[in-house]
Amino acid sequence: MVSGAQRLLEVLVAHGVEVVFGLPGVHNLPLWEALRGSGIRLVGVRHEQTAVYAADGYARATGGLGVALVTGGPGAANCLGATGEAYASGSPVLVVATDIPSTLRRQGEYRGVLHETRDQRAMFLPVVKGGWTLRAADSIGIYVDSAALLATNAPRGPVYLGVPTDFLTADAGVWSRIPTRAPEAPDVTAGAELVAGARRPLIWAGGGAARSGAGAAVAALAERIGAPVVTTYGARGLVDHPHVVHGPVHLPEVGALWDEADLVIGVGSDFDGMMTQNWLQPAPPKLLCVNVETVRNYTPDLTLRGDARTVVEALVEAVPARPDSGLAQRVAELNALVRKAVEADEPRVVPLLEALEGHRVVADMCVAGYWVGGFGRFTRPRDLAYPVGWGTLGFGFPAALGAALTGRVVAVCGDGGFLFACGDLATAAQERLPVTVVLVDDGGYGMLRHDQVAGGREPFGVDLVNPDFVALARSFGVEAFAVDGFGPAFAERLADCTRREGPNVLVVRAELKPPPNTSPRWYRKVRT
Incomplete structure (x- = not known):
């Protein structure tokens, strides 16, 4: 049996x-x-x-x-x-x-x-x-x-x-696998015609593109038609290519690409509220969607249904080549503007973003995580996991435990969210998981504190009495260290932590201003 x-x-x-x-x-x-x-x-x-x-x-x-x-x-x-x-x-x-x-x-x-x-x-x-x-x-x-x-x-x-x-415990009887079949080749003729008629195309790549492994295909299409590539949170690191913009559309300099485009090619994206500033981005003149489902947040002129990689590969073969030899330079200049905007807006976060380059990161819903999700530089698919789908505080540390089964991961957490699952330090210790927790301790729910202050109110109910996080981690047998701010000591200690075996925690006593990709700072406003 x-x-x-x-x-x-x-x-x-x-x-x-x-x-x-x-x-x-x-x-x-x-x-x-x-x-x-x-x-x-x-x-x-x-x-x-x-x-x-x-x-x-x-x-x-x-x-x-x-x-x-x-x-x-x-x-x-x-x-x-x-x-x-x-x-x-x-x-x-x-x-x-x-x-x-x-x-x-x-x-x-x-x-x-x-x-x-x-x-x-x-x-x-x-x-x-x-x-x-x-x-x-x-x-x-x-x-x-x-x-x-x-x-x-x-x-x-x-x-x-x-x-x-x-x-x-009962008899499971017999079982035979459900047969599956390969998807049919898509007909992209109408999509190729739409692309051929565009002069300022923009590729908007979402999580569906990342999940299908469409990075190389998206890069090939971007080169062939001379289009910049904007990635959503779910597609960060989709491809390392000179046409990829290293910042979110929540910056006016990047958002201008959407406003100027005469065709947006959405690949594996439903254009959710968090990326479009609750759809304050105007509908583009033409919208071509590559998706397995109907996109409802904007009305597409055409939807090519199917796996993102398969469809985009077919588009590459079907569209006429119209490369833009100067686009790579313009995107490089735009990326430099994005980095300068970050340095001017919150210089304290720059060392964090720089120190995380090259690492696989799981970010939580915290101020540091918002900066990483919006402005971290990722060049490989699946190098960022970010819970902006539903926005669940407390995601970062426990999700990193799963990701760590594939190698060293850095979890970026706030003090509030980390306490949701701090008991699973025992799991990290027992399984010897290669996870480094960057725990930013600002003494409370920093984003909510910002919202109250920005609204002219005194902080109330958002400050926290925290444990000694270093002692807490060590009580589980997990190595732990603490630094003040994101200066040279932080970068040195983080480099050391990520070279070690097993789990460790790096507590950073610091407070950061929320970034422009958080809703209170969106630049597109509802007209009254």
């Missing part, structure tokens, strides 16, 4: 899963037994939310499926915030949560069974791409297979799978 727990892991292995994140409970313990000989690495965490954040971080770093194994009821409920972030950011995450035994469930009744909810799946439906609760033990193979395919097929996103605990 193959048990349900064994079959579940067998299917995950078939989908290339090598690591899972989870927290054991009485209902999912058979999974822990099955993991012993499965060949899958188990990373045990200290909170269910961390399990999903870590799975998300792992998925963003690898491009593969991230898996979180949790128990039901309150354990499953603890996952909702992190699952919402994965949904908003298009991360392929599978959340497997046990449910009460099928023999104790009565349809339409709440009986008070341990961890019982009236409808656990319903809790997840607003924040997942899809979800199921198993109704029979011998269907576990087909449902896990379906869930993994749904999560990893574009548009990617999290999927929920509820498994009654008795199904984990």
Whole structure:
């Protein structure tokens, strides 16, 4: 007999899963037994939310499926915030949560069974791409297979799978993989005609371009038609190319590229509110979208549906060559203007941005993270994970634990957000994960303090009594250090931390002004 727990892991292995994140409970313990000989690495965490954040971080770093194994009821409920972030950011995450035994469930009744909810799946439906609760033990193979395919097929996103605990030890029956087929070659004729008629094209590359591995194709198209490339938060580091702008459209100098374009080519982007300053960017004269879904925030003149890399590669072959020999120089001058704007606006942040160049970074929703997300220089795909999809404070450290399974990662966190998951310093220590936490301690919720002060109010409820973060980390067996500000001592210590083995924490006592890509400082304003 193959048990349900064994079959579940067998299917995950078939989908290339090598690591899972989870927290054991009485209902999912058979999974822990099955993991012993499965060949899958188990990373045990200290909170269910961390399990999903870590799975998300792992998925963003690898491009593969991230898996979180949790128990039901309150354990499953603890996952909702992190699952919402994965949904908003298009991360392929599978959340497997046990449910009460099928023999104790009565349809339409709440009986008070341990961890019982009236409808656990319903809790997840607003924040997942899809979800199921198993109704029979011998269907576990087909449902896990379906869930993994749904999560990893574009548009990617999290999927929920509820498994009654008795199904984990029952006979799983037989299973055969769901057949898949390669996508058909796209017809890009109409798109090529639209591009051929443009004189000032702009390529706007989003997270879908990054998830499909479209960097080389985007670079080739940019060269062929003489277009600058603006990347969203989800596409930072998509490609290292002279046509790529190293700053966000929240700076007027960069936003002017949108305003001047007679054609915007959106690749894998839905033009969300955080990138468009809540759609205060005017609709472009012409909009060509390369996407797997209909873009609704602006009305496209044409949508080429399909995988971003496949479609853009076809466009490169179909459009006439019209390179702009002077564009690389103009983009270089624009990038220099962006760096000067940062130096003038907040000179204290420049050493942080410089010190992080070349590193893989997971940023939290904190002032330092906003600077890194908007103005950090990334030249490789998947080198930045940033939670601006849903904006979940506390993402940075636990997501970095998952990303660290692929090598050294720097997590940029604020003091408030770090405390959401500081207990998982135990996970970092136990697993010897190569994560360096840059913990910026400004004594409170710095962004909210700024909002209150900017509104003419005294700070209230935003200042924090913090622990001794160095002592806290060391109590878990994690190396920790502290510096004042982002001066030479910071850069030297960060370089030292990233060369060490295992986890470490670098506390930086500093306060930064929020950057122009935060909503209170957006330059486009609603006309009154």
